[in-house]
């Protein structure tokens with residue numbers, strides 16, 4: 439039985455973030471561990487609802503009330519077991535998920551204070567490591583069937599682990615020099631230190647998953663070769679085609695880059711420093727610096743990627759940072775008429791990076807990247823705008839006379855992604871991108887090509903880690919059935935499943 443008065447006795451509390459002046463001098467995670475008593479207190483707030491809407495908010499169907507109660511009563515081993523029953527990588531979601539479960543928590547109705555579900559999750563995940571490490575699960579006798587997984591992001595890794603644990607021989611192919619997908623070189627260390635990925639990879643390897651890095655499928659290995667060597671293929675190549683703004687005057691200037699170009703370079707510097715201890719400047723593959731040190735940085739975009747660029751720019755020592763958003767400032771609280779509970783609300787999202795500095799400018803659009811006369815950007819010319827949806831299309835109106843310049847030596851485009859990249863692998867497997875740039879599936883996660891499955895951002899479009907893991911698990915279940923595996927594997931979502939929405 440849960441504590442029926444827990445939420446009356448305790449308010450929602452999170453651990454204090456590390457102080458800004460300290461944390462922007464390093465790349466360590468922003469949140470320190472919560473401590474056992476704080477997290478048990480917070481877990482006590484869970485009411486163990488008869489209909490736990492938090493379940494519906496979570497694509498993984500995490501057993502949230504169960505593990506909240508196990509934490510409340512100090513049953514850490516059982517909590518670890520319960521959490522891993524539905525989620526292969528809670529150390530990633532606990533740190534990074536925007537937590538649709540918390541938006542759906544019954545305690546959040548009418549502006550109430552939802553349970554700190556995500557914080558409880560991360561503490562359980564870390565307890566698993568502290569209490570003996572991520573031990574490999576015993577794998578059954580080999581089935582003699584083999585699966586190729588293309589892409590080592592959370593979708594590919596979740597599928598690989600599920601399939602290996604069912605006795606199939608799994609090989610993960612990754613074109614990068616290190617595994618993890620966007621978790622490795624997209625998301626900065628101050629959100630996810632990379633030892634969490636490495637620990638999990640060691641567990642997968644011990645469970646029999648083979649990894650081949652530096653291999654671009656479609657180039658270094660053809661689809662034909664892969665199909666000849668394996669009984670099924672899962673494509674989990676992400677949605678890494680960055681949206682651009684080629685029509686904006688001055689776009690070709692030096693100093694204007696895709697956000698991912700900046701983030702990957704910065705993450706590589708942190709990884710190299712961790713390996714040999716030497717600090718270095720972030721550079722492009724051709725050696726051109728892309729470091730924010732001493733520069734005026736303008737970030738265009740309002741989402742996760744933009745916030746990550748902001749945190750990186752401050753840690754690199756930017757002279758100043760502006761973050762521009764096309765849309766007006768969202769409300770601070772849920773607008774129940776627009777986004778009723780338990781749906782995901784449109785509200786102002788303040789990431790820890792926002793308390794580290796920089797200016798956010800809403801309802802503006804870039805009119806021009808301004809040349810310093812040498813082909814290098816020196817400013818962006820912006821104008822105030824209103825945005826309307828007409829016939830389902832976005833219409834942007836500039837307010838006359840509102841134009842002004844912001845100084846800029848480094849401009850980062852964080853304006854979204856246009857689906858999976860057009861690359862040789864697609865034609866070789868006989869799959870095509872749809873109008874959203876994603877790859878469609880049949881209800882059993884197979885693409886148009888027999889035995890070729892797809893999951894994660896490559897199927898869904900740029901989304902979240904929790905969806906990638908859920909789709910990886912579900913696609914693994916479909917592959918297991920396709921290979922005539924014994925029994926069934928859990929399939930938390932089907933390809934048509936959408937987040938909770940009012941319309």
Ligand SMILES: Cc1cc2nc3c(=O)[nH]c(=O)nc-3n(C[C@H](O)[C@H](O)[C@H](O)COP(=O)(O)OP(=O)(O)OC[C@H]3O[C@@H](n4cnc5c(N)ncnc54)[C@H](O)[C@@H]3O)c2cc1C
Nearest residue numbers: 589591592593613619620655675676894895901902903906
């Ligand atoms: C900067 C940034 C920050 C983010 N922050 C968050 C966050 O805080 N919380 C959250 O929930 N989500 C966040 N996301 C989204 C999240 O990272 C993705 O939804 C998730 O990683 C998708 O997982 P995936 O496995 O489908 O693909 P990815 O993680 O993109 O992995 C795909 C992998 O496939 C590889 N690949 C592609 N083509 C080939 C090929 N031909 N051969 C071999 N390998 C190939 C790629 O190199 C890559 O490693 C963020 C995204 C970005 C860009």
Ligand code: SF4
Nearest residue numbers: 484485487492543544
């Ligand atoms: S909805 Fe909130 S209070 Fe209810 S079971 Fe889920 S976490 Fe607990």
